[in-house]
Structure formats: C-alpha cells, structure tokens
Amino acid sequence: MKPYVFITRRMPEETIADLTDRFEVKMWDHEDIPAPREVLLAEAKKASGMITMLSDKIDEELLSAGENLKVVANLAVGFDNVDLEAATKRGIVVTNTPDVLTETTADLTFALLMAAARRIVEAADYIKADKWKGWGPYLLAGNDVYGKTIGIVGMGKIGEAVARRAKGFGMDILYHNRSRKPEAEKEIGAIYSSFDDVVTKADFVVSLAPLTAETKNLFTAEVFAKMKKSSIFINVGRGPVVDEQALYEALKRGEIAAAGLDVFEKEPISAGHPLLELPTVTALPHIGSASTETRTTMIRLCSANVKVVLSGDTPKTVVNKEVLQ
Template structure:
C-alpha cells in the first residue's frame, strides 16, 4: 500500500501534485476552517505524513496516536503549535518553511506600519461612509515615518528585511534580540538595545519575535506605559507575546498612539473583540506571508519535505535534526 498523507486544509491540486502522483493523499474539505479535533485525531492514526497549519494543535496526544507517523510538515516558519519534544522522542521529523516567506512578510509588516501610522484603513472607511465633506488641516492626520526611530524586537531574517526597508526611510534602527547581529549593525547601522531602552526610545515598536517561554506575554501594561505617547505598536509575529487587555487599555487611555496587528492571542477573533472597537487599531487576519507566490512556494516546500521523508531521504528544512 502507498503511504498515506493527510493535509489539514484544502489546497489546490496543482500545488500538491508531487504528492498525489506518489502517495495516497486526502485533504480536509475547507480552505479556511481547520479540521475538527476528532477528524485530525482519526487521520493521524492512519497517516504516515501530516501537512499542518500553524492553527493545528499537534500535541502529545495526537503524536502518540500517530503510530505510523514519520513527518509533520508545518506550513509556517514557526512551529510552536507542535510538541517538538514528543515528536523527537517518537522519531517523528518536523519540518517548517523558513526563508521563502521572509521578504513577503517584511512587505506586509511594513504595509501594516504605514497603514497604522497614516490611518489608511480609517481614512478609507471615512470616505466610503460618505463622511468626507471637505478639506481641513488636521483631517485624519497621522504620524510621519521618515526619519523616525524604529525598534525591532526579534531580529531574525524577517526583522532584518524590515530594517532594510526602514533604512530606505531614513529611520534610526534599534533592535533587541537574543544574539547580536553584527552584520546588520554594519550593513544597516542597526543599534543593539536592551528591551527597556528600545521601547522607551522608539516611535515604532515592531515585534517579530517567535513565541517562546521567554517571549510569551512580553508586552505587558508596564511595557506599554514605558512607550512614548506618540508610539505605534506593530505585531506581525505571534499574538501571545502581547497582553491584549493591557494593549487595549494603553490605546484607550492614550498611553500609546496606535497599533497595527496581524496576530492575536487566540485566532480567529470575533467582530466584537475589544481591540476592533478602537479607531486607532489596524487589524488584519494573520496574512503575513499571504501572497499567491509565497504561499504556493510554501506549500510546495511542505510537499517536497514529505516526499523526501517517505522516500527515505532527508527533507530540506528539518527542525529537529537530531531525529535523522
């Protein structure tokens, strides 16, 4: 019998052709909604390979049920949805999709920053609502970006790509990271800062940090209180690094000027979410890497990793290399 591959979202047949030509493949029949837990558990019991999304909880229970499971191929750079320790103990390879989405996600982060700074969404809705009756000096006045200070928390490849864009806008670049990035300091003039220094000095605080025990709930009420009243907070990394209630209070009380959010603590969020009731919040539905070109490349990389493992070869982008 051919190895069985289960995919937790509906993908185009063209993008998974590499798998359907070689293995038995089944997909969940919805593009947007995740496979229910009971479905995923049942499929894991049979599957040799899973292609999962960041919103799929691949925990110890699921991995233990997957007696035939050889690989979990995650359609994301991050893999905090996967119990990596259990996967490694059970000899299950975990792969992700790094590098291929760096520039696309940096584009989106920059668009979010610009939109929040210049109140683009708010202004567009103002026009559509028929409120535009004439010109006035401070009508929907936002904040300058050029020449300001940007603080990047999480200076990985995406952070460096955002910094390159900031350099083009003549911005002073501060960054905070677990390790110093000397090449970025030389190439971009980026300055390493402590976390407290960064949040106090920056006009734009951009977090691209991965979700770890150290970064969970990193942005608290105390942190927002240290920011400039004119500061704008951008989160295009992981939702749980911020305390949403604290952010709401900081925005509502004028402790900071605005926020641009691509991610949230629990996704998806509903239309009555408190942050969505604030006019100084630009919110989008976790679309950091969502360009047609990049998502297609990510899917094909997932498929390539699965094919390699099921054929007894090494995958291109393995997370837990100790399994090999």
C-alpha cells in the same frame, strides 16, 4: 498500499502534485476553516505524513495517535503549535518553511506600520461611508514615518528585512535580540539596544519575536507605560507575546497612539474582540506571508519535505534534526 498523507486545508492540486503522484492524499475540504479536533485525531491514526497549519494543535495526544506517522510538515516558519519533544521521542520528523517567506512578511510588516501610522484603513472606511464632505487641515491626520525611530524586537531574518526597508525611509533603527547581529549593524546601521531602550526610545515598536517561554507576555502594562505617548506598536510575530488586555487599556488611555496587529493571542478573533472596537487599531487576519507566490512556494516546500521523508531521504528544512541522527 501507498503511504497515506493528510493535509489540514484545501490546496491547489498542482501544488501537491509530487504527493498525489506517489501517495494516497486526502485534504480537508476547506481553505480557511480548520479541521475539527476529532477529524485531526482520526486522520493522524491513518497518516504516514501530515501537512499542517500553525493553527493546528499537533500535541502529544495527536502524535501518539499517529502510529504510522513519520513526518509533520508545518506550513509556517514557526512551530510552537507542535510538541517537538513528543515528536522527537516518537521519531517523527517535523519540518517548517523558513527563508521563503522573509521578504513577503517584511513587506506586510512595513505596510501595516504605514497603514497604522497614516490611518489608511480608517480613511478608506471614511470615504466608503460617505463621510467625506470637505477638506480640513487635520482631517484624518496621521503620523510621519520618514525620519522616525523604529525599534525591532526579534531581529531574525524577517527583522533584518524590515530594517532594510526602514533604512530606505531614513529611519533610525534600534533592535533587541537574544544575540547581536554585527552584519546588520554594519550594513544597515542598526543599533543593538536593551529591551527597555527599544520600547522607550522608538516611535514604532515592532515585535517579530518568536513565541518562547521567555517571550510569552513580553509586552505588559508596564512595558506599554514606558513607551512614548506618540508611539505605534506593531505585532507581526506571535500573538501571545502581548498581554492583549494591557494593550487595550494602554490604547484606550492614550498611553500609546496606535497599534497594527496581524496576530492575536487566540485566533481567529471575532468582531466582538475589544481591540477591534478601537479606531486606533489596524487589524489583519494573520496574513504576514499571504502572497500568492509565497504561499505556493511554502506549500511546495511542505510537499517536497513529506515526499522525501516518506521516500527515505533527508528533507530540506528539519526542525528537530536530532531525530535524523
């Protein structure tokens, strides 16, 4: 029998042709509705390989159910949804999709920053609601971007790409990261700063930090209180790095001016989410890398990784490299 591969969302057939030509492949029959937990567990029991989404919980229970499971290809740069220790213990290769989505996510980050600053979504809704009856000097007036200070928390490849865009807007660039980036400092003019300096001095505080034990709830009420009242908070990293109740209160009290959010603590969120009630919040449904070209490249990379592992070769982008030793 051919090895069995389960894909947790529906994808275009042409993007997974490498798999369908060689293996038995089944896809969950929805593009944007997650497979129920019982389905994931049942499929894991049969699968040799899985292509999963960041919202799929690939924990010890699921991995232990996968008696034949050899590879989990996560369609994301992040992999905090996968229990790496449990996968490694069982000899299961975990892969991700780094590098291929850097520029696309940076585009979205800067677009969200500009949309929040210039009230783009609010203005579009205003005209669609037939509220535009005349012109006034401060009608839907937002904040300038050019010449301001951006503070980037999490200066990985996406952070550096955002910094390059900020340089084109004549912005001063502060950044905080676990390690300094001398090349970015030299080429882009980014200035390494403490976390406190970033949040107190920046006009735009941009979180691109991965989710770790250290970064969970990094942005608290105390942090928002340190920001300028005119500052705008942008999060395109991970939702749980933010205390969402603290962010809501800071926005409601006017401690910060606005927020642009592509990620949330628990996803998907519903229309009743408190942050969505605030006109100063520009919210997106986790679409950081969602361009047709980039998502297609990501799927093909996942497919290639599954194929090579099930064929006995080494995949391109392994997260738990120790499993190959």
